[in-house]
Amino acid sequence: MNKAVIYLDNAATTGILPEVVDAMIPYLKNKYANPSSVYGIARENRAVINNCRKKLAKSIGANENEIYFTSGGSESDNWAIKGVAEMYGRRSGHIITSKIEHPAVLKTCRFLEDKGIDVTYLSVDENGLIKLRELEKAIRPDTFLISVMYANNEIGTIEPIREIGGIAHSNNILFHTDAVQAYGHVPIDVSDCNIDLLSASGHKINGPKGIGFLYVREGVNIGRLIHGGGQERGIRAGTENVPAIAGLSKACEISVKTMKTRATKEIFLRDHLIDRILYEVPYTRLNGHRINRLPNNVNISFQFLQGESLLVLLDMYGICASAGSACSAGLQKPSHVLMALGLPVEIANGSIRMTLGLDNTMEEIDYVADKIKLFAQNLRELSPQYEDYRNKRV
Numbered sequence: 601m602n603k604a605v606i607y608l609d610n611a612a613t614t615g616i617l618p619e620v621v622d623a624m625i626p627y628l629k630n631k632y633a634n635p636s637s638v639y640g641i642a643r644e645n646r647a648v649i650n651n652c653r654k655k656l657a658k659s660i661g662a663n664e665n666e667i668y669f670t671s672g673g674s675e676s677d678n679w680a681i682k683g684v685a686e687m688y689g690r691r692s693g694h695i696i697t698s699k700i701e702h703p704a705v706l707k708t709c710r711f712l713e714d715k716g717i718d719v720t721y722l723s724v725d726e727n728g729l730i731k732l733r734e735l736e737k738a739i740r741p742d743t744f745l746i747s748v749m750y751a752n753n754e755i756g757t758i759e760p761i762r763e764i765g766g767i768a769h770s771n772n773i774l775f776h777t778d779a780v781q782a783y784g785h786v787p788i789d790v791s792d793c794n795i796d797l798l799s800a801s802g803h804k805i806n807g808p809k810g811i812g813f814l815y816v817r818e819g820v821n822i823g824r825l826i827h828g829g830g831q832e833r834g835i836r837a838g839t840e841n842v843p844a845i846a847g848l849s850k851a852c853e854i855s856v857k858t859m860k861t862r863a864t865k866e867i868f869l870r871d872h873l874i875d876r877i878l879y880e881v882p883y884t885r886l887n888g889h890r891i892n893r894l895p896n897n898v899n900i901s902f903q904f905l906q907g908e909s910l911l912v913l914l915d916m917y918g919i920c921a922s923a924g925s926a927c928s929a930g931l932q933k934p935s936h937v938l939m940a941l942g943l944p945v946e947i948a949n950g951s952i953r954m955t956l957g958l959d960n961t962m963e964e965i966d967y968v969a970d971k972i973k974l975f976a977q978n979l980r981e982l983s984p985q986y987e988d989y990r991n992k993r994v
């Protein structure tokens with residue numbers, strides 16, 4: 601990563617590892633054969649795909665025939681939900697999801713609502729956890745799918761996935777989880793959690809962009825996404841992106857190998873950043889669950905200031921942070937996730953997300969905390985609301 605900046609936006613995307621680039625280069629250069637061809641150099645490329653599929657399967661406790669390559673998280677989410685609706689919804693039926701899903705899930709569900717499928721959007725508590733009682737109550741005889749994300753991309757809350765899988769399983773309902781933020785960052789076992797479909801993406805684990813996968817449990821029928829050749833068992837046709845698959849393979853291998861040490865380091869830095877801001881900057885709130893939380897996620901609301909203004913100041917000092925998801929950043933609209941926590945609009949708009957990665961150091965974190973402390977004070981001094989508040993208090 602370019603050390604001219606302090607990069608704290610790893611939930612938006614991560615820097616590609618040099619080992620990953622090295623793994624890709626031969627397939628971008630001379631190893632260009634179509635893996636479906638019969639000669640030796642093509643069979644070599646076929647082996648790259650098979651090996652990657654094996655590694656991905658092993659990383660979540662699945663079988664290799666249950667892994668389908670896609671272009672990333674958004675495609676996997678779209679395919680999982682539409683593909684299941686096509687086979688099990690049959691133009692009616694009921695899906696349960698949550699209010700804090702990524703737009704790739706939410707907008708797919710809204711699309712299906714227009715096609716006559718009912719959708720329940722579960723609310724969450726003040727920490728972003730879905731309520732299992734509410735989930736159980738939402739189940740109807742025609743519910744065919746529950747789709748709840750593994751971990752939230754804005755506030756880092758990790759959902760009670762095993763419990764949700766248990767409820768889905770005992771009611772004969774399929775369970776899909778958007779694990780794009782969790783995959784490669786926390787251990788995942790699809791059997792243990794009764795997960796039937798799982799979405800993951802390469803560029804959130806220091807791999808290339810434009811590659812990801814969908815896990816589909818054997819026996820689950822999913823509609824064909826792309827008609828064409830026989831690739832991906834004939835349901836997602838198109839010549840495989842071998843360079844990206846070679847990169848994903850390496851990224852998966854490294855993320856599995858380093859998960860524990862990475863998480864330990866990230867949690868240490870994360871908690872230091874959270875503690876410094878909460879203790880040193882008044883009128884702040886941590887968003888997301890304190891414990892059931894992604895190792896790299898910090899999301900804080902600052903009363904009496906605009907998150908966007910704070911981001912602009914941080915950017916002037918080379919600090920890359922985010923107002924929420926990349927998809928809602930830049931817009932005035934408050935984050936749907938923060939609103940679902942029950943935060944007032946002005947608090948939601950006073951929030952920033954900082955997501956750590958491989959390269960961050962304690963020195964950087966202290967620098968960022970110092971700057972936030974200073975800028976929060978500067979911005980509040982310009983805020984009429986802050987002045988009113990202080991006048992009322994004295």
Ligand SMILES: *Cc1c(COP(=O)(O)O)cnc(C)c1O
Nearest residue numbers: 672673674702704753780781801
């Ligand atoms: C990034 C992200 C996606 C989209 O993944 P792409 O590979 O960028 O399409 C979906 N869901 C979540 C939770 C994400 O964080």
